[in-house]
Amino acid sequence: MSDSLPIIENKNLAEFTSWKVGGAAQYYCAPRSIDELKQALIWAEQNQQPVTLLGGGTNVLVSDQGVQGLLIHTLDYTGISSRIEGDLFIVEALGGTQKSEVLKEFIKQRLRPAIFLAGLPGDMAGGVVMNAGVGHDVSPKEFCDIIYSVDVLELKKDGQFEEKHFKKEEIAWSYRKSKNWQPGVITKVSVAWPNEPDDQVLKEVREGNARRKSTQPLNFPSCGSVFKNPEGAHSGALIEKAGLKGFKVGDAQVSEKHANFIVNCGKATATDIDQLIKSVQKTVKDKFQINLTNEVVYLGQW
Ligand SMILES: Cc1cc2nc3c(=O)[nH]c(=O)nc-3n(C[C@H](O)[C@H](O)[C@H](O)COP(=O)(O)OP(=O)(O)OC[C@H]3O[C@@H](n4cnc5c(N)ncnc54)[C@H](O)[C@@H]3O)c2cc1C
Structure with a gap:
C-alpha cells in the first residue's frame, strides 16, 4: 500500500x-x-x-x-476558480467540487445557469456522468448546456497516464447520460455562460428551491428520481397511476409526495430498494406496457 x-x-x-x-x-x-x-x-x-x-x-x-x-x-478532490474570457464567464472546478459551489459563482454573477443548478446535489463530475438537469422548461436545463470542457485521466495498459481534454461537442450527450469521454476519471469540469447578468436570476433560484421543497420528499434519504422518464411520459405519473404511492418493501417506500422517489424510512437496505425498484417496474409494465429504466446507477456486487 x-x-x-x-x-x-x-x-x-x-x-x-x-x-x-x-x-x-x-x-x-x-x-x-x-x-x-x-x-x-x-x-x-x-x-x-x-x-x-x-x-x-x-x-x-x-x-x-x-x-x-x-x-x-472524490469528496476531497475539490477546487474552483472563475474568470471572464471574451463574452463568457467560465468556472473551472475539480471533479469532486460540489455543484453548490459552482452555483454560488453563477449567483454572484447573476447568470442563468444558477437557476437549474440550484438544488442539484452531488459533485461536478457526477453532473457530467449523469448529464444532470431539470425536467421543466428553462434555459439552460442540463449540464450539456453549460459545459465548456471536461478533463479525464486514464491509466493506459502500458502504465502511462493519458490526460484527455474534451470540448463540449466532443462528448455525446443525451438524457441523463454522457458518452465518448470514457474510460477514465473525470478530473476537471469547466462550465461557461455568456456574461450577461440578469436580475431575475435570484428570484427564479428561490422559486426553484421552493418548487423542490413542495414537490420532493427532501426530509428522507433518497437518490432523487429513480427512473428515467420514458419518451412522452413521466415515470412519477405512471407509478402514481399504478397505485404505487406509499408501496413498501421493508423500510424502502415509494414516496407519498413524489412517486418517482424511493425513500429510506429508516432501516431500508439496498436489497429492499432493489426489490422495490423491480416490483415498480413489473407493475408499470403489466399495467401500461411501458418499461421504466433506471436513472440510478448500481455499484458493487449484485
Ligand atoms: C434529493 C435529490 C434530488 C435530485 N435531483 C436531481 C435533479 O433534479 N436532476 C438530476 O439530474 N439529478 C438529480 N439527482 C440525482 C443526482 O444528484 C445527480 O445525478 C448528480 O449529478 C450525481 O452526482 P454525484 O456526485 O452524487 O454522483 P455519484 O452518485 O457519486 O456517481 C454517479 C455516477 O458517476 C460516476 N462517477 C462519479 N465520479 C466520477 C468521476 N470523477 N469520474 C468518472 N465517473 C465518476 C459513479 O461511478 C456513478 O456511476 C437528485 C438526487 C437527490 C438525492
Whole structure:
C-alpha cells in the first residue's frame, strides 16, 4: 500500500450515499490531488483490483454486499476558480467540487445557469456522468448546456497516464447520460455562460428551491428520481397511476409526495430498494406496457 495515500480496508459506504444504504468497499481511498489520484490508479493496477468511482453518492445504489476492489471517493478532490474570457464567464472546478459551489459563482454573477443548478446535489463530475438537469422548461436545463470542457485521466495498459481534454461537442450527450469521454476519471469540469447578468436570476433560484421543497420528499434519504422518464411520459405519473404511492418493501417506500422517489424510512437496505425498484417496474409494465429504466446507477456486487 502507498505511504502517502492511505488505502483503507473494509470501509463502510452507506454514510457516503444519499440513500444511506449499502455495504463496504474492499479498499477505499480519498485522493486530494491529481498525484494522489494517480497513486490510487497505480495501486489498483499493481494489485489487480477493479476501480469504482464515487462522487457525491447521490445517484447510486451501493450493494449490501459492498464493492470489490478499490473505491476511489472524490469528496476531497475539490477546487474552483472563475474568470471572464471574451463574452463568457467560465468556472473551472475539480471533479469532486460540489455543484453548490459552482452555483454560488453563477449567483454572484447573476447568470442563468444558477437557476437549474440550484438544488442539484452531488459533485461536478457526477453532473457530467449523469448529464444532470431539470425536467421543466428553462434555459439552460442540463449540464450539456453549460459545459465548456471536461478533463479525464486514464491509466493506459502500458502504465502511462493519458490526460484527455474534451470540448463540449466532443462528448455525446443525451438524457441523463454522457458518452465518448470514457474510460477514465473525470478530473476537471469547466462550465461557461455568456456574461450577461440578469436580475431575475435570484428570484427564479428561490422559486426553484421552493418548487423542490413542495414537490420532493427532501426530509428522507433518497437518490432523487429513480427512473428515467420514458419518451412522452413521466415515470412519477405512471407509478402514481399504478397505485404505487406509499408501496413498501421493508423500510424502502415509494414516496407519498413524489412517486418517482424511493425513500429510506429508516432501516431500508439496498436489497429492499432493489426489490422495490423491480416490483415498480413489473407493475408499470403489466399495467401500461411501458418499461421504466433506471436513472440510478448500481455499484458493487449484485
Ligand atoms: C434529493 C435529490 C434530488 C435530485 N435531483 C436531481 C435533479 O433534479 N436532476 C438530476 O439530474 N439529478 C438529480 N439527482 C440525482 C443526482 O444528484 C445527480 O445525478 C448528480 O449529478 C450525481 O452526482 P454525484 O456526485 O452524487 O454522483 P455519484 O452518485 O457519486 O456517481 C454517479 C455516477 O458517476 C460516476 N462517477 C462519479 N465520479 C466520477 C468521476 N470523477 N469520474 C468518472 N465517473 C465518476 C459513479 O461511478 C456513478 O456511476 C437528485 C438526487 C437527490 C438525492
